[in-house]
Amino acid sequence: MLKIKLNQMQFHARIGVYDEERVVGQDVSINIELIVDQVDFNKLAEDKLENTINYGPIYQTVAKIVARDDIKLIETLATLIMQAIYEQNSQQLDNVIVSVKKQNLPINGILDSAEVEVSYK
Template identity: 40%
Template sequence: MYQITMHNMRFHSHIGVLPEEKVVGQNIQIDLKVAVNAVPADDDLKSTVSYADFYPTVANVIQNNRVNLIETLAQIIIDAIKNIDRRIAAVNIHIRKQGTPINGVLDDVEIEMEH
């Protein structure tokens, strides 16, 4: 087993509870760690999982979902990544939501989920 990690994927989303979050949206950053239960053989991509499939899968989920909670978004992304290949054993995701409507000074709000 080994892990594939993608850092700081960036997207514009319309996720949030407040109406203005659904209209204006906000930037989010995503880190993805995928545990793969495979043994690469003979330098052949078919013997492993292609990480090139991860970014478009995440982008598609974000484009097609306007959920209220980033926790819900995280679970949808985890499910979508795990559906790419049966050799994906686990997915860990960090989602950072920037520009959150919180009365205070902070860079972002982040959740972490693994399944």
């Protein structure tokens, strides 16, 4: 198995249910796990980008989705990211796990963050 992790991608998003959240925006942190169950380790040992998953375009996909201003829920954001990554890499991937953490919540109380995680499996 091969697991590629993209950790703590930081974005400022116009996400939220309340108008104030959408005007000010929210800081979100995104983690992604790309899982390939059947791996040809001889190919990986060749040290060629085409033998693995290029995560540069994946970062760009995430950034493009986060930049949308029509998404209110972090559940929706995580799902759209997961679907896009899987569709773009379905020949290689067996699973994609996406977590989105939203900080600075508009809640009257002490709360560090809210986080959701979605996965195909």
